[in-house]
Amino acid sequence: MIEHQLAGGNRCDITASIQTPAGRKMLVVEVKGQWNSELFTAAQLQLADRYAVHPTAEEQGVYLVLWFGADEKIAGLKNHENLQASDLKKNLEEGLPIELVGKVDVVVLDLSRR
Incomplete structure (x- = not known):
């Protein structure tokens, strides 16, 4: 689902949910273009703190x-x-606070036309 409405008026870019015998599980995904001014803060301030x-x-x-x-x-x-x-993936991963390592996966999708 795109732009999933969460509690507190938050809207996550992409979510995927599954119902398991243990209960419902949801994957939250924050998407940014490389040019976005919040590129280096969004993993923590949006993804981790809000979604x-x-x-x-x-x-x-x-x-x-x-x-x-x-x-x-x-x-x-x-x-x-x-x-x-x-390089960008490495920089983003290195910039994650220690408490997010292993909880937030950084994926840089290469859409360039080399």
Whole structure:
């Protein structure tokens, strides 16, 4: 489901739910383009703090970043270091607070036309 309405007026970009014998489970996914000014904060401030706190999400989620190439801005700034998708993934993972390691998976989807 896209733009799932959660408690407190929060709307998660993508959710997937399944009913298991142990109860309902939900995967929450926050999506950002590489150019988004909140690129380096959204994994914590949006995904973890707003969406993964849902009881059926169990404080876990996926941070999906759309990569369109080194010529596009990164977090609103020109890519002076010529970072690639793998570099951005590494930077995002290294920037996660320790309490989110193992709970938030960072995926950088390479959509560039190399």
